[in-house]
Amino acid sequence: MWDRALDLAQSRSVPLLAAFVDPASYLIEWTPGNNVLPTSLDPVLAPDDDAAIAGAQLKESLAAAEAGYGVDWSLRIIAGDPALALGRLAEAIGAATIVLGARRTGFMAKVDELVSGSLMHRLLTTQTVPVLGIPSPDV
Template identity: 40%
Template sequence: MSDEIWLDCDEGWPDGPVVLGVGWGVSEHLVRTAAAIAAALGQHLVCAFVDPAGYLAEWEPEHQRTALSLEPASNEEAHFPSQQLRRSLESVLGQPGETWSYRVLDGDVAKALIRLAENTDASLLVVGAGGVGALARIERLLEGSVSAALIHRQPRPVLIVPRS
């Protein structure tokens, strides 16, 4: 993409789903905000959980790869939290279908969300603001800020929803 303005106000908001990055402790406020924006834009909401302990086979050194596909190495331990999260989303949004869907991805959170946004031609990425407190600061120091990585690594608009 060139340096041109991605959103031309004369043409309206770009088509494409709204991608919502959700974590294990997702807030109802974040989910409702993203759903309301997607509905106002007339777009599908894609809720994406990224398991940072998983990884895509393509990210292994070439001499260590056991697969040539983009299929992730399975992390059985992540199935329970991702299913719990899906049930939490369903309690707020109802059953997945025409208005929303749920994806489970693996790897670096920001990279996985960027890849999903590119593959779905998303019009907007939505994430929650980072946590507060010493533990959250240490986590950001070790792993980095997902919202900062999204803002700096890809051209789509990013909405950071504060905690309610």
């Protein structure tokens, strides 16, 4: 997936912002007056937090894939419902496209999709930013 996202960023001469949404978190910034605070877009995590560990692994993976592309990139760990959190981040940074990789494999991933629905479908039906899906390299 990284190769496709990096190709797209390189072809458009734009930086790549990767995001990991902590699935064990929730949006806390909606106040009763509908004020939006930046807390979920910049959560403070302990180094041994599962989301911080997953984010570090993702950062290593992206750094290895980026070699040779010359694309500026960064990684953000964000919180909340994945579709809403990705949409909020895309809006906050003025993203032109949300690029989404294929869902992870395994039994629990299937259970999660049955319970919460397809992230791709939820993004397509809730966002104003175009969404690009990257198929699994195993397909």
